Amino acid sequence: MSSDILPVGDRLDRIRALLSGLSGPLGNGEMHAWANLGDAAGMPREVFGLIEGLRVFERRGPDVPRSSAELAERLAEVDMDGAVHRLIGIASTTLAYGSRGRYDRAKAAEVFASLVRLLGHGSRWWSNTDGAGGWNPVTRHVFDAVVIGAGSGIVVTILAFDED
DSSP, X not given: OOGGGSOHHHHHHHXXXXXXXXXXXXXXXXXXXXXXXXXXXXXXXXXXXXXXXXXXXOOSSTTSOXXXXXXXXXXXXXXXXXXXXXXXXXXXXOTTTOOBOSSOHHHHHHHHHHHHHHHOTTOEEEESBOSSSOBOOOSSSSEEEEEEEEETTEEEEEEEEEOO
Protein backbone atom coordinates (compact mmCIF):
# COMPACT_ATOMS: atom_id res chain seq x y z
CA MET A 1 0.00 0.00 0.00
CA SER A 2 1.42 3.39 -1.00
CA SER A 3 2.10 5.78 1.90
CA ASP A 4 -0.17 8.42 0.31
CA ILE A 5 -3.24 6.26 0.91
CA LEU A 6 -2.33 4.86 4.33
CA PRO A 7 -4.84 5.60 7.10
CA VAL A 8 -3.53 8.11 9.64
CA GLY A 9 -3.14 5.46 12.36
CA ASP A 10 -0.94 3.34 10.10
CA ARG A 11 1.12 6.39 9.13
CA LEU A 12 1.57 7.28 12.78
CA ASP A 13 2.72 3.74 13.61
CA ARG A 14 5.21 3.77 10.73
CA ILE A 15 6.57 7.19 11.68
CA ARG A 16 6.99 6.15 15.32
CA ALA A 17 8.84 3.00 14.23
CA LEU A 18 11.01 5.04 11.88
CA LEU A 19 11.97 7.50 14.63
CA SER A 20 12.36 4.93 17.40
CA GLY A 21 16.17 4.93 17.16
CA LEU A 22 16.61 8.68 17.66
CA SER A 23 15.76 9.36 21.30
CA GLY A 24 18.33 9.10 24.06
CA PRO A 25 21.65 10.49 25.31
CA LEU A 26 23.79 12.13 22.65
CA GLY A 27 27.06 13.97 23.27
CA ASN A 28 26.70 16.07 26.41
CA GLY A 29 22.96 16.28 25.86
CA GLU A 30 20.04 14.35 24.48
CA MET A 31 17.90 13.87 21.42
CA HIS A 32 14.13 13.29 21.54
CA ALA A 33 11.65 12.41 18.81
CA TRP A 34 7.87 12.33 19.06
CA ALA A 35 5.06 11.67 16.63
CA ASN A 36 1.47 12.33 17.67
CA LEU A 37 -1.89 13.03 16.09
CA GLY A 38 -2.29 16.73 15.40
CA ASP A 39 -2.15 19.53 12.89
CA ALA A 40 -0.36 22.79 12.13
CA ALA A 41 -2.84 24.87 14.13
CA GLY A 42 -2.25 22.88 17.32
CA MET A 43 1.49 22.46 16.78
CA PRO A 44 2.70 25.17 19.22
CA ARG A 45 0.70 23.73 22.15
CA GLU A 46 1.77 20.18 21.27
CA VAL A 47 5.47 21.04 21.03
CA PHE A 48 5.48 23.29 24.11
CA GLY A 49 3.89 20.47 26.14
CA LEU A 50 6.43 17.92 24.92
CA ILE A 51 9.41 20.13 25.70
CA GLU A 52 7.91 21.19 29.04
CA GLY A 53 7.53 17.49 29.95
CA LEU A 54 11.31 17.06 29.65
CA ARG A 55 11.78 19.70 32.36
CA VAL A 56 14.23 21.65 30.22
CA PHE A 57 12.49 24.99 30.81
CA GLU A 58 13.88 25.47 34.33
CA ARG A 59 14.48 29.17 34.46
CA ARG A 60 18.02 30.11 33.53
CA GLY A 61 17.50 33.66 32.46
CA PRO A 62 15.05 35.20 30.03
CA ASP A 63 15.86 32.94 27.05
CA VAL A 64 13.39 30.17 27.89
CA PRO A 65 9.93 30.34 26.27
CA ARG A 66 7.20 30.71 28.88
CA SER A 67 4.20 29.74 26.72
CA SER A 68 3.26 27.98 23.51
CA ALA A 69 2.76 31.40 21.89
CA GLU A 70 6.28 32.46 22.85
CA LEU A 71 7.65 29.15 21.57
CA ALA A 72 5.84 29.71 18.24
CA GLU A 73 7.50 33.13 17.95
CA ARG A 74 10.91 31.42 18.09
CA LEU A 75 10.09 29.09 15.21
CA ALA A 76 10.41 29.95 11.55
CA GLU A 77 8.52 28.08 8.88
CA VAL A 78 10.99 26.39 6.53
CA ASP A 79 10.59 24.49 3.29
CA MET A 80 10.85 20.71 3.18
CA ASP A 81 14.44 20.72 1.85
CA GLY A 82 15.52 23.09 4.61
CA ALA A 83 13.83 20.93 7.23
CA VAL A 84 15.50 17.76 5.93
CA HIS A 85 18.88 19.54 5.87
CA ARG A 86 18.42 20.56 9.52
CA LEU A 87 17.20 17.08 10.52
CA ILE A 88 20.19 15.39 8.90
CA GLY A 89 22.48 17.84 10.68
CA ILE A 90 21.11 17.28 14.17
CA ALA A 91 20.93 13.50 13.71
CA SER A 92 24.45 13.11 12.30
CA THR A 93 26.45 15.66 14.33
CA THR A 94 26.29 16.68 17.99
CA LEU A 95 25.48 20.33 18.58
CA ALA A 96 28.32 21.28 20.94
CA TYR A 97 31.44 19.65 19.51
CA GLY A 98 30.42 18.42 16.09
CA SER A 99 31.24 14.80 16.89
CA ARG A 100 29.38 11.85 15.39
CA GLY A 101 25.66 11.97 16.10
CA ARG A 102 23.04 9.24 16.24
CA TYR A 103 23.36 8.27 12.54
CA ASP A 104 25.85 8.83 9.76
CA ARG A 105 24.64 11.31 7.11
CA ALA A 106 23.52 8.59 4.67
CA LYS A 107 21.39 6.81 7.29
CA ALA A 108 19.94 10.14 8.48
CA ALA A 109 19.06 11.11 4.88
CA GLU A 110 17.31 7.75 4.39
CA VAL A 111 15.30 8.08 7.63
CA PHE A 112 14.17 11.63 6.94
CA ALA A 113 13.31 10.97 3.28
CA SER A 114 10.97 8.26 4.57
CA LEU A 115 9.54 10.68 7.14
CA VAL A 116 8.81 13.24 4.43
CA ARG A 117 6.99 10.61 2.34
CA LEU A 118 4.92 9.51 5.34
CA LEU A 119 3.91 13.06 6.31
CA GLY A 120 2.79 13.52 2.74
CA HIS A 121 2.49 16.24 0.16
CA GLY A 122 1.67 19.63 1.60
CA SER A 123 3.27 19.01 4.98
CA ARG A 124 4.52 22.12 6.81
CA TRP A 125 7.84 22.46 8.63
CA TRP A 126 9.27 24.74 11.35
CA SER A 127 12.60 25.09 13.12
CA ASN A 128 14.31 27.30 15.65
CA THR A 129 17.64 27.03 13.79
CA ASP A 130 18.83 28.32 10.46
CA GLY A 131 21.00 25.22 9.94
CA ALA A 132 24.18 27.33 9.87
CA GLY A 133 24.73 27.86 13.59
CA GLY A 134 22.12 30.48 14.43
CA TRP A 135 19.05 29.70 16.51
CA ASN A 136 16.39 30.96 18.90
CA PRO A 137 16.66 28.97 22.17
CA VAL A 138 13.77 26.68 23.09
CA THR A 139 15.36 25.09 26.19
CA ARG A 140 17.65 26.20 29.01
CA HIS A 141 20.58 24.33 27.45
CA VAL A 142 23.58 26.02 25.84
CA PHE A 143 22.67 24.56 22.42
CA ASP A 144 19.35 23.28 21.13
CA ALA A 145 17.68 22.58 17.81
CA VAL A 146 14.09 21.60 17.10
CA VAL A 147 12.53 20.63 13.79
CA ILE A 148 8.78 20.10 13.55
CA GLY A 149 6.72 18.72 10.69
CA ALA A 150 2.93 18.60 10.39
CA GLY A 151 1.02 16.73 7.73
CA SER A 152 -1.58 14.02 7.18
CA GLY A 153 -3.00 14.58 10.69
CA ILE A 154 0.37 14.01 12.42
CA VAL A 155 2.84 16.31 14.16
CA VAL A 156 6.47 15.16 14.38
CA THR A 157 8.90 16.89 16.73
CA ILE A 158 12.64 16.24 16.86
CA LEU A 159 14.60 18.07 19.54
CA ALA A 160 18.30 17.93 20.32
CA PHE A 161 20.12 19.81 23.06
CA ASP A 162 23.73 19.82 24.17
CA GLU A 163 26.19 21.46 26.55
CA ASP A 164 29.76 22.51 25.98
